[in-house]
Amino acid sequence: MSGAGLDPRTAPKFQVAARVLVGDSQMRKNVRHATKVIQTKRAKVVAEMPDWQKLREAGQAIRQHTLRHLDFYLEQFERNCTAAGGVVHWARNAEEARQIVIGLVKSSGAMGESPTEVIKIKSMTTEEIQLNKALEEAGVHAYETDLAELIIQLGHDQPSHIVVPALHKNRAQIREIFMREMNLPDLGGTPQDLADAARRFLREKFLRVKTAVSGANFLVAETGGVCIVESEGNGRMCLTLPETLISVAGIDKVVPRYQDLEVLLQLLPRSATGERMNPYNSLWTGVDPTQKGGDGPRTFHVVLMDNARSEILADKEARQTLQCIRCGACQNACPVYQQTGGHAYGSVYAGPIGAILTPQLMQMHHAQSLPYASSLCGACYEVCPVKINIPEVLIHLRNKVVKQQSSGFHILANPEVMALKAVAQVFRSDKVFRVSQKLGRLAELPLSHKDGQGVGWIDWLPGMLGGWTQVRDLRVMPKQTFREWFEEREKNKQGANNGR
Amino acid sequence: MNGIGGILRVSLFITCYNDTLFPETGQAVVKVLERLGHTVDFPSKQTCCGQMHWNTGYQEEALPLLPRFIEQFKDSEVVVCPSTSCIAMMKDHYPLMAERSNDEGLKKAVAEILPRVWEFSQFLTQKLGIEDVGAYFPHRVTYHASCHGLRSLQLGDGPQRLLRAVRGLELVEIETLEQCCGFGGTFAIKNAEVSSAMLADKVRSVLNTRAEVVTGCDNSCLMHIGGSLHRQRTGVRPVHIAEILAGE
């Protein structure tokens, strides 16, 4: 899964991609190990909070309130950010956002020079719009400075997790990438060696490149400030050293008040990395008003991007998707993600959040297999710090997919739709149900054979049901259904009473 | 030994798949409840709770099953059902289904009936307040907590308490109690490979316990786990908790 970007428009269906990936034993081992480590850390720091459930409710309330008044808070953010010396841009979709960023980068050079390089802070929003590729095509190379993103970039790979993008790689694999791409044939294999190599590689970029691109964790409407949290300090470098900073944020990232961060900055690190606090919490508001060499950029832009978020907001049953603070806890907790890793989801948003977010970002024109990439076990909902009921949204999106598949001629091409609609008819009448139980017993007869105990089993089923018998046997239907047994028993009882 | 609240008239909602595939579970439920002194009836026009259709996205198809359920059970004193996922379907989604129907009467009926609807093990431990049902089952057993029981119904350690009170039974904890077995209804068919991978993990954990029997409160998970245990000829049997509690 290297090179080509994760694009939901061209990605194979989840089950097709997953079929290949479950065969990748190294990747599965890495993902299983990493998710387990993070989950254990998370569980520990969550357990030490006596008011964790209250905190989740507070987080949910803040996010719900913001979404209810999103227009108001966005405009408030724009006003306050502008007053502090920032420049706010609005992008309706990914293409507009890319063009705005490219234009800003090109005009950011001193004395009319057009820069050919930018440094970047890890940002899922820029991954969502495949910004690096667009910049490259416009003659600008973007250097990822987050360690994990750097590994992905140098490995010509794709992120597989929203917080830990290189979670599917282990240390030995990372060493190989660094040796090859940084031309370091003697590189050692300790974490220290790898961090040193990355530091040397990146320091030079930090000091040379004058334009940075970032995402945002939160936009504070009340102050016009932007917040980014990270673990390595590389983000802090990008925020303070370059002269121009361009931050791309989805319109869902706004929060009303500075004080709301009190809640969210407790929920986020504990959920995301199992830390009590992020090592680096950067909050900046506009630019240095004196423009005389204080810290931070001279020019600061925020690109507020919609990209289908308004459509999600309009859907009453799915809008909770936008509460997400991108902590990745649902990914670590998800038993499906643990088996497949992130690439199976064909999107930079993998795991449960990806399964609900991606099809909606595609306005249900692509990624329709993702809402089915879940056993609905609810582990995601249990850990989500802002209480998004992911299973409920998954079911809602499945309904949308079924409606698409049942319209017009599609229905004829889809045996599943036909079968489920037929079964629904059966359940609408107990008489038909009884007959079907009998017919089912007859139909399975040729497929069954008896084991040593005299019990009938089926080890092969035709068509789509074959998925079941790949690895499981199925016991045949007993001769008598429960209702037949119960009714016979009642009759015998009555018989006995009458005979009395 | 009827438990809190005296003798009850229990209406059994058996569910479509238990009715068809696992009649022995329903028979065991009847036996346990009658042994505790309660009476059991079986409204004969019941079919399915609608879970498969609702969860797969066929919500329009699931809707008519709600008024059917209400019609069958509206006069019941209590409704008991030996399937965690079907009960979770009702508790989690029936209010929304009723809401969608725009039928005030239905909304009211759903609100009235749901507090009287019980999952079998929860009925014993919470409604009746009983842990020892007087059963005997001389085997080494491990308990599989189905996700719906664990997260939606919050069964907690209720089922384990029931099992610990069974004479002769040796309960061994599974190491991955909170991990999904990979069944997920139509997920097992639509995403067969991933479901199989999840199942492989679960089966490994079951085998690690060296139990002879794997039990739980939901035959759909047990059918999935048991199907693999049988394919591999492990000799480990899936048995619904009701059948263990009926043992004597």
Ligand code: SF4
């Ligand atoms: S959906 Fe919830 S758990 Fe998943 S990334 Fe978003 S906030 Fe975190």
